Amino acid sequence: MIITVASGKGGTGKTTVAVSLALSLASEEPILLDCDVEEPNAALFLNPTIEAHREVGQMIPSVDLDACTACGRCAEVCQYNAIAVVGENVLIFPELCHGCGSCTLNCPTEAITEVLDVTGVIERGRNGRVQFAQGILNVGEAMAVPVISQLKRWAIPSSTGERPVILDAPPGNACPVVEAMHGADFVLLVTEPTPFGLHDLKQAVEVARDEMGLPVGVIINREGVGDQGVDAYCEAEDVPILMRIPIERRIAEAYSEGVPLVDALPAYRERFRRLYADIGQLVNGSKEGER
Amino acid sequence: MKQLVVLSGKGGTGKTTVTAALAHLASKDLSIVLADGDVDAANLELVLEPTKLEEHDFRSGKRAVIDSNRCTACGVCETVCRFDAIHPPTETPFSYAYQVEALSCEGCASCFYQCPEDAIRMEEQLAGRWFRSDSRFGPLFHAHLFAGQENSGKLVTLVKQQGRLLASDTDAKLLLVDGPPGIGCPVISASAGADVALLVVEPTVAGAHDLERVLGTTEHFGVPALVIINKADLNEGRSQEVADFCAERGIEVVGRIPYDTVVTEAMVQGRPVTAYVDGAVSAALRDVWERVKARLALEA
Secondary structure: OEEEEEOOOOOOOHHHHHHHHHHHOHHHOOEEEEOOOOOOOHHHHHOOEEEEEEEEEEEEEEEOOOOOOOOOHHHHHOOOOOEEEEOOEEEEOOOOOOOOOHHHHHOOOOOEEEEEEEEEEEEEEEEOOEEEEEEEEOOOOOOOHHHHHHHHHHHOOOOOOOOOEEEEOOOOOOHHHHHHHOOOOEEEEEEOOOHHHHHHHHHHHHHHHHHOOOOEEEEEEEEOEOOOHHHHHHHHHOOOEEEEEEOOHHHHHHHHOOOOHHHHOOOHHHHHHHHHHHHHHHHHHHHHHHO | OEEEEEEOOOOOOOHHHHHHHHHHHHHHHOOEEEEEOOOOOOOHHHHOOOEEEEEEEEEEEEEEEEOOOOOOOOOHHHHHOOOOOEEOOOOOOOOOOOEEOOOOOOOOOHHHHHOOOOOEEEEEEEEEEEEEEEEOOEEEEEEEEOOOOOOHHHHHHHHHHHHHHHHHHOOOOEEEEEOOOOOOHHHHHHHOOOOEEEEEEOOOHHHHHHHHHHHHHHHHOOOOEEEEEOOHHHOHHHHHHHHHHHHHHOOEEEEEOOOOOHHHHHHHOOOOHHHHOOOHHHHHHHHHHHHHHHHOOOOO
16 A cells, blocks of 8 residues: 655654654555655654665757757757757757657657756665665755656555555645655645644645545644644545644654654554554545445 | 845745744835745745735646547557656546546647647646735735646746836835745745845754755855754754854854744734744844844845
């Protein structure tokens, strides 16, 4: 089962939940993927041993000027203005390229080949029985999505069977989040009971449930601050609240030191196993609903 | 006119809380324009009670659409698509034609050019909306990127440019931009042209790690940075580590904000914390504003 942990608003506890869930399911050899490639933090809590890594990025065009007739077709078909033909020269702007390959296919003289433009790395390793992988976008690079998609392709086996696969998503509600949710069986949304948390939760539900058709559930973190808005919204929208984590200084302190919640408060392990079982039932229920 | 962007790297460290407080404090000293650069989770409006004056469409990017009557199901489009956005005809719901999964389509038009039947057209997307509003502290430009859309960087740039234009037309002294989390395209867009980036950090292992990366980003683009340590007393040891790191890198720490539940209370009331209660948090934020003002050489 593939579960993406997302939130909309940042700093609500996605990484806390993703790492704790993985550690609690250690006997099932889970795979934890940190898909927040702009600011990956899960490794700070899991302390995995990294066993393999590779550079990733996107395929950008490289033009053989001997074969090029400067016809301008590549620039014409590029939707991102990543190629300009100036006189006999072809200028390529890697930071605008999406790696779609349309220029290669359209070049009438086959003058274009593609080379990897490195924008980040992906790493794979483990801590005990928890398999781990993360993507790291290079500082100064703009596009997170290619790093996330290559991380997923590399680290998620084509058939996961009963194995839990947990994806820690980036904040926000734009394309990197969609990439992290794509292919998931369930989206677990971690929020805080405040107006900011609620505002961004609504948008996350729109993305996951309404746009992508995925079953969703909510964890309310820091229960006790803020107001009742999230509860009221979840009830009105029929979104299940699967867990509540109270606001507690010792939880915040453990977090600040990079100690996973389930290590600081071991009683939470059982709660997270229960959560996983509940999610399994919701996923099966929604599959039956489709039939 | 000076441009200040509030960033953090890690999400949820208090960017919007700081921005709203600075908006409140700055507006007492000089005329300002505000822009919310976090377009896919825009929260600044929740504490500024803006009145919308204008609303505009944000059209950006295209999506492939397959004409089911012309499609012969040859499958060329699926072969050339590198974004797994095109899928074969399905039994249920029954379809003769290949289908585009809109959220995965990047609008590259590769399928459009390769389709032998001319069955594909590219349609421009309504990707969001943007607004000009009046707030208690000055004009606010903000936006709403529709669920799961791309090009948030473009929308951030648009919102910010509108703010800049109005600021220069009205001779405002400061454009204050609430930035998005992360270090990628929307952050780069929000930081472009800024005189100073104010980085809000929390004293945690993750906060310190993310500070280094966002600082790398602002340095890469040549934007000088200042740091605020938020919830500083939650972990004094980690706060000191952040301060030491900043000292090593020659970055001024312009404030240490104590942890206090009044920050959330103010948010629930829909007000900047400095306008809600006068306590240690507000005092620290007033001090931050004085230092930022001095750094930007802003005169009242």
